[in-house]
Amino acid sequence: MGRAPLLYLNVFVIATCGLVYELLAATLASYVLGDSVTQFSLIIGIYLSAMGVGSWLSAYLDKDLALRFLDVELGVALVGGLSAPLLFLGFARLDWFPVLLYGKVFLIGALVGLELPLLMRILREQVEFKYLVARVLSFDYLGALLASLVFPLFFVPRLGLVRTSLVFGLVNAAVALWGSYLLAPLVGRRVIGVRVRCAVVAVILVAGLIKADRLTTLSEDELFADEIVHAETTPYQRIVVTRGRAGFNLFLNGNLQFASADEYRYHEALTHPAMALAAETGVPRRVLILGGGDGLALREVLKWPGVETVTLVDLDPSMTRLAKNYPPLRALNGGALEDPRVTVVNEDAMVWIARGPERYDVALLDFPDPNSFALGKLYTRSFYQRLAKRLAPGGAIAVQATSPLFARRSFWCVVRTMEAAGLFVRPYHVAVPSFGVWGFALARHTPFVPPAAPPQALALRFLNADAMAALFALPADLGPVEVEVNRLDNQALVRAYEAEWQKWQ
Amino acid sequence: MTRRELLTAMLGAPFAAAACHTATRPSPLPPGELVGPSDKLGHRLRDLRAQPPAPTRRERAAIVIVGGGVAGLSAAWRLARAGVTxxxxxxxxxxxxxxxxxxxxAGQDCPLGAHYLVAPFAENRALVTLLSELGAVTGVDDATGEPQFAEEQLVADPEERVFYKGRWYEGLYLHAGASADDQRQLTAFRAExxxxVAFRDARGRRAxxxxxxxxSDDAEVTALDRSSMAEWLAARSFTSPRLRWLVDYACRDDFGATAAQTSAWAGLFYFAARMPRPGDDSQPLLTWPEGNGRLVAQLARAATGRLRTGLAVVDVEPGAPGGEGARLTALDAAGELLGLDAEQVIFAAPQFVAGRALRPFRAAPPAHLREFTTGAWMVANVAVPELPGGLGFPLAWDNVLYESPSLGYVVATHQQPGSRGPTVLTYYxxxxxxxxxxxxxxxxxxxRDEWAEVALADLSRAHPxxxxxxxxxxxxRWGHAMVRPSPGFLFGGARAAAARPVGRVRFAHSDLSGVALFEEAFYQGVRAAEEVLAERGVASPSLL
Incomplete structure (x- = not known):
């Protein structure tokens, strides 16, 4: 029978797809659960043992082998093809995610394990046994090699996990359809049913691809170095969470907001100098956070025992919802948004600040960088004047002020603008590996010297007495430059910022 | 008239062809109504040929101000400041x-007409005083002595963008694609x-x-009035289409007339009067969501309880200084006549109204009246659920369409703190x-429907x-929106003639300045009020 060589090719493709699903599951698990050695080792173990189980079970299939073979192949196409999208969806929503993950790996392994014994039995009649075993197994192992090469080198960087998964599902379904022609004489008239099922599986997978495109575009996947594990477009911005070996990253409109690996440096530096400064004149009890919907500055604030109320004003309800409900973010901020002391207000800070009589002991301004006129308003003299009116006597303000190294004029523009609003300001900086050198401004109504280190009891990872002193020691290349004050009617900061960052892109 | 004929007439044939090319019928027009001035009551005055009968009811006031526009309200404001009520x-x-x-x-304040003010120099004391009342002046610059203005009331950046061939560009002058010659001509124009700006006459006055x-009334300056702005450009070989567009836009924006219809004096006034020193940036602009309605509301406070609206003055017997008083007759919406006796009258209505209301002018129309011509404007306020965007430079306060007979639109929420949500676009x-x-x-x-159609079609080229x-x-629909500074008009003598009091009537209106700016109407009102105060012997240090 002349179709045997073509069926070897079939084996080759099946083997490639099988290993791709395994690699997908292992990569995805290491992305979202971390600890890649354990995950790879566990997934390989589960997958291979499941193949054993499948092979074992193949002995109990006696009738309609060719039909069973094609159905198993379609099953692999469907379960394997949908594996990455379903696992990503499940990760954000399910508490029993590991069960889903390992269950899925087991199911795919078992189905792939069924395939080879069935095929060998189908071909038994046509090919001498020693050649059959030799050739089926060689093509199987060669397929594995191909998968292990194209997966990391081509598919993950070009397509991302979700699309890779769906594309291999489609390849799998196509091979099943092809198989239905090669094995047609053995299947008989029920081959029509097989082809209908092929079409149904293909439609489902194509629908998945279209849906994936609406979730994240291909170009966006290429833009981010790491895998996108969450993406949504809100009326205000594009929120993307990626997961790489070093942890999670949150991007707003493509700009990195934090990397979980080193965000503690940023958020400790943003929060504790202002808290410590305010603490010099009394326990800071009422804290205001503007922006910072990720809840990470909030986590730092809540470490201070005297804090009674925290008002967090962030424009985007999707952002604060994500910080509250998305497991990796919730884990990172320690469920800070659910703390009873916290009130979340989803409103434009520019609108909010002009209203209400409440005064605050500490205000932390954690807005995205001033890269649009709408954001630029939140760094104007007018805004700081309004903020200053909401500050209690002795209260302190800390403002994230972009990078004093990459955008030195912008950094000093923030400092000078706060001074123009009548505040006394001390600029400071910190090294955050994923950002570079980052700048802040600490301010209050009266002159001050940089505060002493925050209490030991807070158990901070970064900010001890030495680090606190170092924050306020500015190297020569970050020193003052002549800048215009940022006002609503000149948006000097947005213009400076755009010019400065253009140099680095 | 078909939609195509309408758009051809108002926006030009090529655009109408493009707009009407689509096979699908346009969606129904959004609702709306005619707002602003009613031509009905005014035209009753025009058509009232015969002498009105003597009114049965008479009232008196020491001073009657005819016209509750900016000039009239400014006069009231000035009188009230001097304690005269x-x-x-x-x-x-x-x-x-x-x-x-x-x-x-749709719940959003917006202008129906004039909508901004050039921040005044310190020497314009009256206007600085008014702006101080509004909290728009926050202090004085120690170095220059010039007033400092509240950040929130200055036009927020970005101020202007211009739409050209599918894309928005920052600023009003179209820099994109400008040739070296275009740039050279722009530089040369700025030098002119x-x-x-640097000019000072023998008495130290600015041009x-x-x-x-x-x-300055120096002959070198007033000579500019004899030619049109277009002729002035041509005489200096300013041929750059972009520059000519900029100048033409400026003339249409400030005077409602093209560069060919505008006196060169007025054209240069637009560019030079708002610049402190040569090479400086122009003075910033002050604006509010409701446009100059903010200023009107402040001025109107001074006239609280003394403002009679819906009342058309149909007859003025000017009386004589030292002799008999002035006698006015007014017609209300119900057709009732009311007599008003006054010691002094400030006639703060346009000149064409003076020609019909003043009895001696009806009897023998003075020659200067014919010199005053007024331009027509349509202003549409379009409510939209979201701020419009567009390719290229982001939304600004003033959004100008390069290839349109309109002036584009301003955004009513631009000065408000939020950066999102519904807004109103005011299309001029x-x-x-x-x-x-x-x-x-x-x-x-x-x-309403036809003008809404024109406005939406024009705006849709930038915002599909x-x-x-x-x-x-x-x-x-503003039939008599502003006086037109046609060549020869400004220094031809008509303004001086029109400013001369008649009997006990003094005139106050931006018509007398020849350019219809808030500042001019304000000045005329304050000036007339100060003359009245002087005549009454009320001591009040001049703001002028």
Missing amino acids: DFVVVELEREPGGTARAGRV VDRW FTVPVAAC HPLCDDDPRAARSRLLALG GLREQATRVDVA
Whole structure:
């Protein structure tokens, strides 16, 4: 029978797809659960043992082998093809995610394990046994090699996990359809049913691809170095969470907001100098956070025992919802948004600040960088004047002020603008590996010297007495430059910022 | 008239062809109504040929101010500041403010006409005083002595963008694609403007400043009035289309007339009067969501309880200084006549109204009246659920369409703190026919629906889908929007003649300045009020 060589090719493709699903599951698990050695080792173990189980079970299939073979192949196409999208969806929503993950790996392994014994039995009649075993197994192992090469080198960087998964599902379904022609004489008239099922599986997978495109575009996947594990477009911005070996990253409109690996440096530096400064004149009890919907500055604030109320004003309800409900973010901020002391207000800070009589002991301004006129308003003299009116006597303000190294004029523009609003300001900086050198401004109504280190009891990872002193020691290349004050009617900061960052892109 | 004929007439044939090319029928027009001035009451005055009968009811006030626009309200404001309160302001329309009135569309304040003010120099003391009352002046610059203005009331950046071939560009001058020659001509034009900024006459006066009354009357300056701005450009070989567009836009924006219809004096006034020193940036602009309605409201406070609206003054017997008093007759909306006796009258209505209301002018129309011509404007307020965007430079306060007879639109929420959500776009369309009467009949021939159609079609070239998104379009038709500074008019003697008191009547209106700016109407009102105060022997240090 002349179709045997073509069926070897079939084996080759099946083997490639099988290993791709395994690699997908292992990569995805290491992305979202971390600890890649354990995950790879566990997934390989589960997958291979499941193949054993499948092979074992193949002995109990006696009738309609060719039909069973094609159905198993379609099953692999469907379960394997949908594996990455379903696992990503499940990760954000399910508490029993590991069960889903390992269950899925087991199911795919078992189905792939069924395939080879069935095929060998189908071909038994046509090919001498020693050649059959030799050739089926060689093509199987060669397929594995191909998968292990194209997966990391081509598919993950070009397509991302979700699309890779769906594309291999489609390849799998196509091979099943092809198989239905090669094995047609053995299947008989029920081959029509097989082809209908092929079409149904293909439609489902194509629908998945279209849906994936609406979730994240291909170009966006290429833009981010790491895998996108969450993406949504809100009326205000594009929120993307990626997961790489070093942890999670949150991007707003493509700009990195934090990397979980080193965000503690940023958020400790943003929060504790202002808290410590305010603490010099009394326990800071009422804290205001503007922006910072990720809840990470909030986590730092809540470490201070005297804090009674925290008002967090962030424009985007999707952002604060994500910080509250998305497991990796919730884990990172320690469920800070659910703390009873916290009130979340989803409103434009520019609108909010002009209203209400409440005064605050500490205000932390954690807005995205001033890269649009709408954001630029939140760094104007007018805004700081309004903020200053909401500050209690002795209260302190800390403002994230972009990078004093990459955008030195912008950094000093923030400092000078706060001074123009009548505040006394001390600029400071910190090294955050994923950002570079980052700048802040600490301010209050009266002159001050940089505060002493925050209490030991807070158990901070970064900010001890030495680090606190170092924050306020500015190297020569970050020193003052002549800048215009940022006002609503000149948006000097947005213009400076755009010019400065253009140099680095 | 078909939609295509309508758009051809108002926006030009190529655009109409493009707009009507689509096979699908346009979606229904959003609702809306005619707002702003009513031509009905005014035209009753025009058509009232015979002498009105003697009114049965008479009232008196020491001072009657005819016209509750900016000039009249400014006069009232000035009188009230001097402690004089025995006055009454008589206004034809139901709302005061004239062309500076504010409107409200879909819950959002917006202008119905004039909508910004160039920040004044310190020497314009009256205006600085008014702005201080509004909290718009926060202090004085130690170095220059010039006032400092509240950040929130200065036009927020970005101020302007221009739409050209599918894309928005920052600023008003179209830099994108400008040739070396375009750039050279722009620089040369700025040098010409700078020369006039630096100019001082023998008495130390600037060539151009606000108010016009403070400008130099040196022959070298006034000679500019003899040619049109277009002729002035041509005589200096300014041929760059972009530069000519900029100048033409400036003339249409400030005077409602093309560069060919505008005196070169007025054209240069636009550029030079707002610049402190050669090479400086122009003075910043002050604006509010409701436009100059903010200023109107502040001025109107001074006339609280002394403002009579919906009352058309149909007859003025000017009386004589030292002799008999002035006797006025006014007609209300119900057709009732009211007599008003006054010691002094400030006639703060346009000149064409003076020609019909003043009895001696009706009997023998003075020659200067014919010299005053007024342009027609259409202003549409378009409510939209979201701020419009567009390719290229982001939304600005003033959004100009390069290839349109309109001036584009301003965004009512631009000065408000939020950066999102619903807004109102105020679309300005001056009708620049050579014959102002033709423009007026063109304006009034179209109703709300037709003008809304024109506004939406024009805006849709920059914002496709705007027609479907718009929730409301209100239309204001200003038949006599502003005096036209045609060549020869400004220094031809008509303004001086029109400013001369008649009997006990003094005149106060931006017509007398020849350029219809808030600042000019304000100046004329304050000036007339100070003359009245002087005549009454009320001591009050001049603000002028």
